[in-house]
Amino acid sequence: MHEKTAIIYEGTGADPDRDRMTVLDRGGDSLLIIPVGQVEQVGPLAQSLVNENITAIQLCGGMPARTRAELVAAFEGRAVIGAVTFGIESLERASEYGAAFVRGEPPREAFIIVMAGWEEKRLYRAFPPQDTTFAIVADDTAAARVAGDLAAAGVGLIEVYGSACSATAAAVIEAVNGRAAVGAVGYDRMHIPN
Numbered sequence: 001m002h003e004k005t006a007i008i009y010e011g012t013g014a015d016p017d018r019d020r021m022t023v024l025d026r027g028g029d030s031l032l033i034i035p036v037g038q039v040e041q042v043g044p045l046a047q048s049l050v051n052e053n054i055t056a057i058q059l060c061g062g063m064p065a066r067t068r069a070e071l072v073a074a075f076e077g078r079a080v081i082g083a084v085t086f087g088i089e090s091l092e093r094a095s096e097y098g099a100a101f102v103r104g105e106p107p108r109e110a111f112i113i114v115m116a117g118w119e120e121k122r123l124y125r126a127f128p129p130q131d132t133t134f135a136i137v138a139d140d141t142a143a144a145r146v147a148g149d150l151a152a153a154g155v156g157l158i159e160v161y162g163s164a165c166s167a168t169a170a171a172v173i174e175a176v177n178g179r180a181a182v183g184a185v186g187y188d189r190m191h192i193p194n
Contacts, residue, residue: 003029003115006049007161008042009060011035011127016045021125023136024118030054031115031162033134035127039067046071050079058161059083060111061094061183062101072188084159084183089173093181097157104129107156111135112143112172114162120146140168147182148175160184 011019014035023031032054036042046057057075059068061084071081086094100106110133120142123134133155135146147158158180160172169184176182 003031003056003163004054005030005056005058005115005162006032006034006054007058007060007111007113008034008036008045008063009111009132010039010062011037011125011132012130013037014127016041019125019127021123021134023113023123023134024115029115029118031113031136033111033123033125035125039064042067043070043074046075046079046081050075054079056080056082058185061086061157061159068188080187082185082187084161084185086181086183087169087173089178090181090183093156093178094183097181100156101129106130108133108154109157109159110147110150110155112137112146112150112158112160112164114139114143114160114164114168116163136162140164140171143168144171144175147172147180148177151176151179155180157181158183 014037016034016036020034057079068083108131112135118138121136125132137143160169173182
């Protein structure tokens, strides 16, 4: 089965058309990473992505729950909509990150994207005051290794995307060992298309 995934996240001053990154587009598999400057841009962007045959849209942890609910309702049966959430072990660090973000001083953040069989690589994007690392990895072991390295380097927020599962999130949380907030993408079970 081919993966056609788009990750949407908030980037201060970002333009989704100008600033989108096509990380991979080969053999029916694709991964787009698209920043939006305003949460109001997410609905129209998601509509265009579904029209482009994107089958999975994953939202960053900064997106409101209402946005996710609206997308799930709008695209039921056409695309799965996931969003990053944080477990109890990361709430204190996530709250610290949120407060720093509001002050305009967020620590570095990272998105670890698990895509089975894909070559490992890192990309960087800055929308001041945000500084984001995107690490594409092939499996849970690589995700945990990269997360540990990023946390040791001072990254304060790590979000896990792609084909990650609960085991991936657990491995990343263990590797980070409380040094950063860790969130992972999840889906509304009742809205996963057949």
